[in-house]
Amino acid sequence: MNKNITFLGAGSAAEAILSGIIKAGIVERNRIRMTNRNNIKRREYLEEQYQITCCENKEKAVREADIIILAMKPYDLQESLSEIKSYINKQQLLISILAGVSTETIIRELNVSLPVIRAMPNTSAMVGYSATALTKGRHADREHMELAEELFDTIGTTTIVDENDMHIVTAISGSGPAYIYYMVEAMESAAIEAGLDQKVAKELITHTVIGAGEMLQKTGERADILRKKITSPHGTTEAGISVLEKNHFQKIMMDCVKNAQQRSEELGKG
Numbered sequence: 001m002n003k004n005i006t007f008l009g010a011g012s013a014a015e016a017i018l019s020g021i022i023k024a025g026i027v028e029r030n031r032i033r034m035t036n037r038n039n040i041k042r043r044e045y046l047e048e049q050y051q052i053t054c055c056e057n058k059e060k061a062v063r064e065a066d067i068i069i070l071a072m073k074p075y076d077l078q079e080s081l082s083e084i085k086s087y088i089n090k091q092q093l094l095i096s097i098l099a100g101v102s103t104e105t106i107i108r109e110l111n112v113s114l115p116v117i118r119a120m121p122n123t124s125a126m127v128g129y130s131a132t133a134l135t136k137g138r139h140a141d142r143e144h145m146e147l148a149e150e151l152f153d154t155i156g157t158t159t160i161v162d163e164n165d166m167h168i169v170t171a172i173s174g175s176g177p178a179y180i181y182y183m184v185e186a187m188e189s190a191a192i193e194a195g196l197d198q199k200v201a202k203e204l205i206t207h208t209v210i211g212a213g214e215m216l217q218k219t220g221e222r223a224d225i226l227r228k229k230i231t232s233p234h235g236t237t238e239a240g241i242s243v244l245e246k247n248h249f250q251k252i253m254m255d256c257v258k259n260a261q262q263r264s265e266e267l268g269k270g
């Protein structure tokens with residue numbers, strides 16, 4: 001990809017994407033720039049770790065970019081856009097990964113008919129497994145979307161969705177890895193409490209999660225069917241699941257997703 005890419009924001013989401021892009025080798029390192037608000041140590045770490053250019057000067061980084069990736073927190077958006085507003089031009093593509101924030105909000109804040117793509121990746125980008133959802137703003141065309149797909153395909157899968165669906169998408173695949181990690185934390189605690197070595201527990205649980213994911217993908221079976229195949233009558237799985245059922249685990253998970261979705265909606269309102 002013969003494009004200069006500038007990240008505005010150098011936190012965990014930006015690093016996950018950066019790391020995936022670099023591993024894929026789709027963009028030369030000297031074409032990638034990263035800026036943040038003021039954390040110099042973070043910029044030094046990223047420069048050393050990835051051999052890219054990190055800078056404080058946003059003007060040069062933005063003016064020379066073909067693709068600008070917004071990766072700051074939603075509440076830092078206004079300040080960030082006001083800093084770069086005068087350096088942006090319509091030939092550039094702006095990709096926002098901000099939870100909740102619509103393409104219209106960005107277009108309005110910039111007051112320019114700029115192509116904007118909204119993306120919701122997740123941190124599994126770091127290992128090439130992001131499930132990224134993409135949607136385009138009103139000034140973006142097919143070519144812009146294809147460019148965004150080309151970029152995000154290097155860090156996992158891409159799915160085009162309606163912008164109205166971005167809140168629920170953020171709740172399931174943006175935040176989703178955290179729910180899995182939370183469950184893994186509890187499984188590890190139970191294993192250690194039962195006397196299992198921590199390393200052994202981690203190894204077994206990690207492969208269990210990977211295996212379950214692969215089963216969902218490769219068999220194409222519904223989750224409830226796969227679950228039932230493990231649940232022998234009067235067996236251990238039934239005993240375990242009965243506690244989840246008694247404690248309304250599925251309702252809790254649904255509430256968890258709904259709350260995340262609502263939070264995305266709130267973030268979008270500013």
Ligand SMILES: NC(=O)C1=CN([C@@H]2O[C@H](COP(=O)(O)OP(=O)(O)OC[C@H]3O[C@@H](n4cnc5c(N)ncnc54)[C@H](OP(=O)(O)O)[C@@H]3O)[C@@H](O)[C@H]2O)C=CC1
Nearest residue numbers: 009010011012013036037038039072073074076080098099
């Ligand atoms: N974490 C995740 O799993 C995912 C996050 N997202 C989205 O990505 C965004 C970033 O999240 P995350 O990486 O977790 O957050 P972090 O807090 O880790 O990073 C935020 C970054 O934004 C920088 N920043 C703040 N203000 C400005 C500014 N004015 N100009 C340039 N950079 C600025 C910060 O710099 P400094 O440190 O100097 O203050 C920091 O590098 C959020 O909008 C989130 O919704 C999307 C998908 C997944």
Ligand SMILES: O=C(O)[C@@H]1CCC=N1
Nearest residue numbers: 099170173174175176
């Ligand atoms: O927690 C957040 O707000 C971000 C968006 C999706 C994942 N992390």
